[in-house]
């Protein structure tokens with residue numbers, strides 16, 4: 227298995243291009259199932275999660291062509307051959323559940339394996355299922371699968387989510403585009419990935435209003451057509467790379483970044499003493515004078531502070547002056563990076579959903595292990611700032627969500643390389 231080796235201490239200077247959003251692309255790809263016309267996604271990220279979604283769609287009969295070295299995905303669901311998403315693929319990636327709504331809407335039936343828990347928490351899919359039931363789906367849980375039918379077709383409904391869920395909002399939104407009548411999604415997620423999905427669906431002919439607010443209204447249509455859609459920039463990749471000059475000191479512009487995608491996160495960086503400025507090309511981040519200050523962070527659904535940046539900002543706060551309090555409110559087990567950061571000399575005390583970080587002057591390189599995607603990149607950030615050598619193992623987690631990390635950071639002066647395993 228590959229490892230990433232980092233020799234810390236070099237301040238970063240330069241430009242880092244931001245790719246299309248993994249989590250937007252994982253919702254946009256299943257939208258192909260809603261139509262027999264071609265759907266083309268540009269600015270797609272080149273990641274192993276995208277390859278997993280490709281394999282899942284291909285298993286349903288979707289033709290997927292990867293063009294321009296993977297940056298463009300041409301999808302056609304003209305000849306669907308199946309409605310079953312197998313456990314073998316779903317267990318690798320929870321976003322597989324996003325085929326359920328579109329399959330049901332287009333084919334009137336679907337069988338999708340239940341994803342089960344994952345490293346960061348239990349992550350049930352009850353909200354997805356209840357939304358589809360409200361639209362008239364008949365669901366049965368059997369042999370680890372959701373068996374879903376809509377004998378009379380999906381019907382528009384008022385769906386009020388008990389809790390804000392990105393995936394459940396996406397599944398319900400896609401299903402509602404082909405339901406009979408009007409669907410209102412209340413307490414809907416407002417993430418930029420939802421807005422991006424709604425824009426793509428609208429380009430395909432869907433009638434949607436209110437995306438980006440807590441209430442989305444969808445007027446069902448008879449059929450959807452094809453479209454070409456550009457995937458929105460990855461706000462989590464953006465936030466991650468904004469932290470690189472923040473933690474090492476330096477001056478980096480994240481090309482293609484927009485502050486509106488990361489407003490609550492950028493506010494915390496500013497509070498800590500890091501400057502984030504939107505320019506014509508992206509977001510320029512500079513930290514020149516001394517250590518950052520400790521800040522308190524609580525994760526929340528968008529526009530709040532993203533849970534997907536909690537591990538990364540923790541790496542920064544490990545070297546801050548003073549104490550920081552990080553509260554994780556979305557997932558119950560998302561502090562697995564803390565013990566690894568402590569192996570590098572960080573002082574962190576985790577009590578339930580709250581981590582208290584007491585900043586130290588300098589982290590020290592160590593062999594560490596990635597436990598999930600965002601944890602793995604937080605260890606890389608920590609390694610960039612640490613004294614000596616850090617070796618991060620289990621980097622297959624990293625490859626799920628970050629393309630070319632070594633090249634992107636290396637081009638800004640980081641001493642980082644991938645060490646190939648057998």
Ligand code: EPZ
Pocket residue numbers: 249250252320321347348349350351352353354355389390391392393394533534556557558599600627
């Ligand atoms: C999406 O996951 C992202 N994944 C996650 O990114 C991200 O952490 C999460 O949203 C929160 O922002 C993709 O978009 C592919 P949720 P999702 O449904 O949709 C609970 C990353 O690192 N819940 O918004 O699965 C759930 O357990 C990943 O890129 C239910 O109780 O997240 C959680 O506590 C990790 N029942 C909360 O809601 C349900 O049916 C929010 O989860 C669904 C969710």
